[in-house]
Amino acid sequence: MITVSNLSVRLGGRQVIHGISLEAAPGALTAIVGPNGCGKTTTLKAISGELPPESGSVSINGRNLKGLKPWELALKRGVLPQSTVISFPFTVREVVRLGLTAGATADAKANDRIAADALEAVDLGGFAGRFYQELSGGEQQRVQLARVLCQISNPVADGEPRYLLLDEPVSSLDIRHQLTIMQLARRFCEQGGGVIAVMHDLNLTAMFADRMIMMKAGMIRASGAPSDVLTDETMEAVFGCRMQVSAMPAAGVPFVLPQTATL
């Protein structure tokens, strides 16, 4: 369980998170949504331990982040940032294996298999020998996810659930790979791990999230099952956008919903 209680965060002199509390249980995919600049990424950064809270606390499996060393944290949760620029010519394999920094086993064969499996999981099986800098943005994002999966290869370790913190994991992916990655996150939850994902696509969120947290201006406006959170009222209150949930568009305008996909 990841527990955030009364968390406030100050960034550059400005308070951006105002006393929020939330819980992310293992076995569940928790999605954080909200308009640009509402504090989704800041919340995720505080949960990852990257930003210190001004007040309040974050704990992971009952242990306050404050008391955990970086390598201890690295064995409990992996973090996927929004985008990662690398200015050195690493190959894809080398980047993915950086995920083993904290948790590498002494068994070289096992390490190789973990890295290969992670690349396979994000549908980049034949990419190990390519240079990271030469990949497209979407491919780079998937390499980074493979790196995180390399770090947290088992959803449960030593009887404790582990977590993936994903900041817009599908933002630069095509629709097919959006579904692949969301299914991967789902599977991670089904195997006993927990996932917190910052999301923009509300359809994908409705499809895959067990719990949805809607933020606005550094506070939580609604939380619960997607069917409870995604209502006409919350959409207007949070996004300032009058729209109807689950209504058909006017005839003649094509629309594509990920819900209809079969992979």
Place this chain on the structure above:
Amino acid sequence: MPRSEALDRGMRLTALAADIRAEWQSGNRARLARVVIVLLVVFAAATFVSSIMTGAADASLSNVVRWLVGANDADQVLSVRDRIIILDIRLPRAVLGMLVGASLAVSGVVMQGLFRNPLADPGLVGVSSGASLGAVLLIVLGSAVFGPLFALFGFYALPIAAFVGGLVTTLLLYRIATRGGQTSVATLLLAGIALGALTGAFTGVLIFMADDKQLRDVTFWGLGSLAGANWTKIAAAAPIILLSLAVTPFLARGLNAITLGEAAAFHMGIPVQRMKNIAIVSVAAATGASVAVSGGIGFVGIVVPHLLRLVIGPDHRYLVPASALLGGTLLILADMIARTIASPAELPIGIVTAFIGAPFFLWILLRGRTTMGL
């Protein structure tokens, strides 16, 4: 060697080459890097020996070896003059070249890793100028102001002064160029130019104040040369250089992780702040000690790591030792060029490294404009 054994060895080498090729294609350059490091050890040893044998005077190495092992005819094979040339001039020079070259190249690697940019180099971003200021400060204000320092540190005073100068510049640079874990390349390079100019101006004031003897000391020291190499200088610089080089292999994993950004390195379990502190102190110490004994020798720290990254990749576990070896070797080679090209006169080695390094640096810029965030 029997024929079949030679054949066997040949086949094993071919198999190794095929393995390396296959691994390279799947993005794995670890074994290639290890083979390259072995080759660099051989290259370094060969260069070291040949630099002891080359020079204006003729002193044969085989005779030195015979004298060293105490052959029966020991006193006839080596004249006193040859002994001095080999043991007190060429040997310390080669040792100092190896130390300084290794230190410059590794400082380059660590700084580039820390700033996440292949263009960061202590010489380029003003750290060497800061170290120079420290050294000149000591030479000019010397006994008047720093008397107690001399008394306390003896001949370590000069490297320590250069180290403090380098450290202050590196810390300033880091403060200016890095915000919230992100380093701006443009700010880094421009701040480096400004800090270099500022420390240069202070150095200028000191030179202006200097008397004739101090002026001579400063000028000779600043030319960038291994010419004054002797065992005393080595005794002063070697402990500092070796200590800071000894730390760098332990930074390798952290430097690898930090190429993805400071936040990502923390996510992967690296104690980022502590690692950065150690890296900054070791770069400043290695640069300071090198500058103190050999003046400003440029471009080693940028050319060597870049060349090696092209071959073995940026993994610091291999890049650090490989850079140390290649940096030392290339500096000895440059020194051989410097002292033979206009023999019996000597060119300052800084000129040789600039002639080779500067065009190479321009080539890097042209080649990598897109990938370096410029």
